[in-house]
Amino acid sequence: MRTVTIVGASLAGLYAARELRAQGFDGRLVIVGAEPHHPYDRPPLSKDFLLGRADENRLALADPEETAALDAEWLLGVRARGLDTRGRTVLLGDGGTVSTDGVVIATGAAARRLPGDSLAGVHTLRTLDDARALRADLTRGPRRVVVIGGGFIGAETASSCARLGHAVTVVEAAPLPLVPQLGARMAAVCAALHRRGGVELVTGTGVAALRGTATVTGVDLTDGRTLPADVVIVGIGAVPHTSWLTGSALALHDGVLCDDGCVTALPQVVAVGDVARAGGTRAEHWTSATEQPRVAVTNLLAGRTLTTARPVPYFWSDQYGCRIQFAGRYREGDTVHVTEGEIADDGAPGASGFLARYERDGRTVAVLGVDRPRAFLRARRALQRTEGRPDERRRVAPAVL
Incomplete structure (x- = not known):
């Protein structure tokens, strides 16, 4: 070669x-x-x-x-x-x-796009050029920001926009953000983070259309409401x-x-x-x-x-001053137990964060840590020992391009 x-x-x-x-x-x-x-x-x-x-x-x-x-x-x-x-x-x-x-x-x-997202003020956030354009738009004074999609990119961007002093609304079609990744109970914790951060969270409804001629002015929802907007960030995968x-x-x-x-x-x-x-x-x-x-x-x-290798999946996200870390493979029906720390009365993480374990058939299959980096690292390593699949070696007949 x-x-x-x-x-x-x-x-x-x-x-x-x-x-x-x-x-x-x-x-x-x-x-x-x-x-x-x-x-x-x-x-x-x-x-x-x-x-x-x-x-x-x-x-x-x-x-x-x-x-x-x-x-x-x-x-x-x-x-x-x-x-x-x-x-x-x-x-x-x-x-x-x-x-x-x-x-x-x-x-x-x-980045997946929406019809009409060529209007000025409508952004995706995937590349450096995307980030340059969005940052420039956000420096033009207080803006009404609508983030479409409550996944990791949407949540992180909403958190940053709120921190910059903008009025932010997140629209998520599912009943809770991040349900597929975390399950309903822990997704509710992430929803509480939005509220604690001063961000309005609209769930259970989709986007019907973007309003505006040359520049975006609002977002029409499938439930009939219209959200006024100066900046729209599309984070739908x-x-x-x-x-x-x-x-x-x-x-x-x-x-x-x-x-x-x-x-x-x-x-x-x-x-x-x-x-x-x-x-x-x-x-x-x-x-x-x-x-x-x-x-x-x-x-x-x-x-x-x-x-070959099939390591235990791992990801992290920073939202509203919290570091969220997850390792493993969540499946609907898994039971979740908070084993360290606590969830506060407002549904968001407690002051010292928490560690949660996902269990299936009596064994831990995933772990979630919020502001518990050391505990999470220990739990992740233990999970890798039990759930990770080591490299396998096999012979396959060679072929040419």
Whole structure:
């Protein structure tokens, strides 16, 4: 394998490049990125960057010395438009091509959009350019902000907007925010955090339309109400960047389908990060983007699936001054017990936070910590020992791109 091309220049793509060099690949390394920026950290965009506490230099994931040490060709501001598996070629949006022996797909996902969201004042928050535009809009004096979607991005952005002094309303179609991830009881705790933070939470109703001609003026809800708005933030999930792979030999279904080793139907094509549906699951979390490349690169260089991994899922979120950490796999019907700390009378976390355990068939399958980092770390490690599946080794017949 003389040339490897990484399509996607964000977190997962950078970690894949690091792994390639760390695992001994000394050939030509090409990194294609749709954005004009070198890899940057996305989690601060909804928090410290939006609040003005972190400038763009602090977002960089690699310093110039490390970037140079990777000895890669960076093709930034260029989208991939196709993968010719027969011709071993990545087709680029500017008309160029890259001949390659191996491919790492790390194209991530794009923010899901609403009809009419081209109005001025309507934002998504996925990229650095998105965050720049939103931050500029929020500096124009007190704004009436409506956040559509009570997931992690929506909650973090609402928290930051409230902290900046804006009047904020969160609209969530479900009865409670984060029910699929945390279950009803713990989702109610997150709902209480919104109220404690001075944010109005509207649940159980969807968005019918956005109002305005050139600039947004309001949000029409499906229950007939209209919320006045100067700024609207759409946080209703993400769609994996796979359209450029249409017509290739790869299987696509809400991501690029891979085995537990991140290997696609073609062993010399692997996928990592938000775009990868590895072992039947697509995880849009920072930890997946940093852990998957090690296994994926090992298998890519071998030309077959040598090692697989299915770590215990983990994510965190910062909302209203609280650090929320979750590890494990929640399923509807699991019982939840607060084992340390307490939930306050207003339904939000107590002053010292809490640790909760999710149980199924007599065993702990997930843990949630709010402002209990040490206790959560211990519980997470114990969960990894019991619920994590160690790397498995198996032989698969090699194939060529």
